[in-house]
Amino acid sequence: MIPLSWFLILSAGLFSIGLFGVLSRKNAIAILLGVELMLNAVNINLVSFWRYGNIADMAGQVFAIIVFAVAAAEVAVGLALVISVYRQRRTVIADDLDMMKW
């Protein structure tokens, strides 16, 4: 059978890749893609802990579902923001959106 470590390491890798995407991509949408990857990594952890822990305790799956909801909300609002920013400033490059600097 598959040991728990496989899942965990896999999700760790996925998480790091997502993190890299978030930190390094220029395009705001791409950053959101990275965020999605990270969320999925987290979900893998949750579900595998559910499976490998007490199976009658549904906390893991419930958390996963709530992560789904959060992800959906985050994407909806985030993309809406991106789109409205694009309308305002004709760009979605994160580094060009630095009105907050000195």
Add this chain to the structure above:
Amino acid sequence: MNLWADPVNLAARWMAGLLDGWGTPAWLSTLLIQLVGVVLLVSVMMVVDILLVWVERKVVARFQDRLGPNRLGPFGIIQPFADIIKLLIKEDITPHGADRVIYNLAPILSLMSVLLLWAIVPLAPVIFGVDLNVGALYIIATGAIGTLAIIMAGWASNNKYALIGAFRQVAVLVSFEVPMIATMLIPTILAGSMGMNAIIQAQDVWYVVLAPLAAIIFMIAAIAELGRSPFDLNEAESEIVAGFHIEYTGMKFGLFYAGELLHAFTFGGFWAILFFGGYRLFGLEQLGPLVAAVILLGKALFGYWIIMWVRYTMMRVRIDRMLAFSWKFLTPLAFALLLATALVNTLLRDASALIHAGGMLLTNVVAGAIVVQILRRFGNRERARIRPSARSVPAGQ
């Protein structure tokens, strides 16, 4: 256990024994067996699909007061094969600037999404790919893949019309998925399970009796998701030449076409499963799995016929009207029905089947009456807004 009572499992067991005889490891043999089953199912469906081409063309002809294909074979039954040959031998064009991989992937996905649906269709109590306990959700999921295919096609074609078609498809899907899920949940509530088989087994009384409105809404949403007229905005010929598959030629287009037809047929099947008792018909299914399968396919054909009927008799709707129709009318209605059903079902749980059915029907009738009233008001207001001189339509017309 004989061939008549349970052909599939019999064959599977026979094959397993055979493979063991050859000394294949267990997991490999299971894998192979399932593979064979899938191939079998898919090929059967493709054959059905080919027949559907013919059916569609004949029915269109009848609707449009023509004869339709009638040269090749009896009633032109051979015509589809001719079509397939034609498609196969046509030039396969990939437009310049197209995203080659995605462009070629799209038609496959689109057909795949349809075929995936058949994995959970129980042709008979013992003939089914897999009895998912989340079947209803599975339908939506595969629908999502279909949409994905259309978007890929639209985007990869590097063509404005195609892109517009894809956009429309996404908008339609996102907005019509909601009432569809809501109405799918009504049989789920009544049967207490999402599994297709369980739903069918629970339908001693067809759910079209218990929830006619839900059936209607489901059908409308299905048509919208299929992208067939009057909701065929993703390929509205007169506006955006052929929508997402404008650039496709030869067998790729053929795949889209086949996918579309089979999709319609499949949704007819699901309509039958969810609301018309699936393979059950007055105990006839007891005669044997094959009879049951025939019954189901017949019902699916009936649903398909309804879809065609709607398709060839309705005008195309404007996109904004369509979305408004979904968000402002279907979705609230579907959710209201969902609530009412849940409530009544809980109230009448312990009542006799007759009372239960009566209560359900009554709920639906009342809801329907209210809906009709609302629609009349709205229609009259619209008329008054557009043509103040127009007289409002009195009740009963």
Add this chain to the structure above:
Amino acid sequence: MNGTQLVFLGVGAVILISALLVVTTRNLIHAALWLIVTLFGVAILYALLNAGFLAVVQVVIYIGAIAILFIFAVMLTRKELRDRGPQLNPAWWLSAIVAALTFGGLVWMLQGWSGLTRSAGEIPPGFDAVGALGNALIAPNAFVLPFEVASVLLLAALIGAVYVAFTRK
């Protein structure tokens, strides 16, 4: 080494590779599509973990809604259909180091943990995960409150998104 493990390894490889492509491909549409592949892989992982419901929900929500929204947004936010120029920040190597450090740290922490190599317990016969999940979501002594809060969050997100993206005429 048996079937499931093979499946897992394959799926894992697909996931990681497609994820890497998500964060590196120049073409955003491709990135989104690769994301979809990743999500499929994750869904299969769920299935391996006997969480069928989550697998299907993963497909419905992530692929059916989120990924398509991404593609939508990508298409809406570009002047021409092609992406030119580098898609990574000039300082991408730094973030690469950070990510690598994170991964290393996580793995290092994990291998220090005792329960790492435990294997899954047997699923008791007749255990209905979906039913249990549903009960857990609406049981007052379980997660009904987070569930409701999540629904409110979704509503707020809906309204907020509409408001933000709305073009004032």
Add this chain to the structure above:
Amino acid sequence: MTTETLIWLIPLPPLLAFFLIILLTNRNKTLSHTIALGAVLAAWVGAMVVFVRALGIQELANEPFASAVKWIPTADTWLKVGVLVDPLAAIGLFFVAWTVLMIFVYSVGYHNFGQPPGDHDVPGLPPHGAMIECGGHKHMVPSVEPMYSRFFAFISLFAFGMFTLVISDNLLTLFVGWEIMGLCSYLLIGFWYAKPSARDAGVKAFMTTRVGDVFMLLGIAFVYSATGTLSFHEIFEPQVLHTLASVPTPILGLSAAGLIGLLLFIGTIGKSAQFPLHVWLPDAMEGPTPVSAMIHAATMVSAGVFMVVRIFPLLSLDPRTMAVVGFVGAFTALFAATIAVAQNDIKRVLAYSTISQLGYMIAALGAGAYVAAAFHLVTHAFFKALLFLGSGSVIHGMEHGVLHTGKHTDAQDMFNMGGLRRKMPITYWTFLIGGLALSGFPLVTAGFWSKDEILASTFGGHMAVFVTLAIAAFLTAFYTMRQITLTFLGDPRTDAAAHAQESVWTMTLPLVVLSVFAVGIGWVGIPAHFPGIGGIVPNWFHHFAGSMLGELHEVEFNWIPLATSLVVALGGLLVGWLAYRNVKSPAQDALQIPILKHKWYIDEIYSALLIKPSIWIAETLVYQIMDKGLIDGFLHLFGKGTAAIGSGLRNIIDKPVINGFFGDGTANAVQGVGRNLRPMQTGRIQQYMVVSLLIMLVLAGLAYFMLMKV
């Protein structure tokens, strides 16, 4: 419900009513008086239940109903407050509950509830009456009191104070109730605050009683410092009393007990309007009549006596204190009586008679006649309340007449009355009963028994007191008869009197009830060996109240005091009737001699001795010279000095050092730092994330090494 709990609950309803009316129902007259009456009725029920249960207990004096709670933590003990119902408190509860209830009922009628609001009535003035249209012709009718609800709120608060005082088991809560009543008395005397006379009367009453209260507070403090407790039965422990009696004090060589008794007694002098501090009571008649009846006849002024009775064991330790008490009481009795004979205002006569009757009780206490004093306290409460209410009814009737005739006649001057017995029979008969009780008409009236007991008990040792009281009794009978004659008998001397009419039932009913008590209450205290009827009714009161003191000495019967009381009572009544049978105007009144009319010029003397000097001190000495000259001068000087110092400091230290260095310097420094750090803020969110993550990872690694490796 246990009796103790019930006792705790007795004072609460009136307090509740007070707050309810003040805060909520002030606008609604009906609701207000319903609440007040309901509350006082509840208190009445409670009191009666407690009283009856108290009667049921033998040896109530030795094991009274008592319960106490810890209130204020003192160094090592607790200051406890609690309730105590012994025979005395039971009696107090009895008459307080009855009179208060009666007076509440009476007030409803007295303030013309149900009449239309006046045309130009203003809050703060007595109602002028309303013009109503009736059967074609207009005529004036009494109008309802504008501040009706307010009145009931105040008397409810007063009832709370009185009940608290009666049931309290220690001096402190007793004092609290005492002061609450003082406040209410002030508020109610000045109830019609737009009348200057009422205003001044209120202030006067407050000031004068304050004088007494200060001394009383001193006494209480002394008690606490001497015994470490304020609870009665702890003070009255024999050894405590013994120590108190033996400890000498620097003042006049009095013992501690004597000094304490004296101080507390001064409080009584203030409250019960005894001789030097009696001046406030007559002016207090400016208030509405129910107030005069309740506060200034039945309950509050009795509270003074009640307190003295309470502390009697303490008081009786020192003969000199007793002598003072006796002297003050006797003198007040006679002195007030002499003034009363010359007053023309119907209420003032009663006021002075109240003073003199209180003097009676005090004198009796001074003579050691504890039981007699308590007895007279009760009877007097009833018949004096009756008399006051009667006079109020009379005034009411007269005001009717005044309104009717439209002439401006003083509705309180007895010389404007006459012949009212036909107009207002109920008032007449009840007033007559009250009068006879006051003047001690033999055998039938309560006043006779109590007074006779006092005279009898003073006869033996204290001859002077006995004689004084006898004369006072004669005068009492005399002016009572004078009052009755002038008011009710003869013919109407004015149109107002001619058109007076009987009051409403809410006013007459209390009169009747009280008159029953005024007659009947005496029979519980008939001395056992009184000739003829003695011993028919057991001398219940004597046993009950007397059980408070350990030894119980029934006064041995003697003919002389009996004869004296008979003679003075009957004689006084007869003389009064003969003298005023046909007096038509003040001119024909032989007793209108200035010195009596002006109350022995006490007020004038006070104003000359105290008020004018104090005003002079305040105005000239303190204000002009000290305040303006000295203090202000100093202050101005000081102010200038500080201003100079301040400006100096500002120029030397503040501007250069503080502002220049600390203020601007730090500001510039911060600004410079900010200017140099600014480029860090690139506005690029990913940079922020990278940096923060790096730092976090490094810190995490460090922390891990620190924690694990060490």
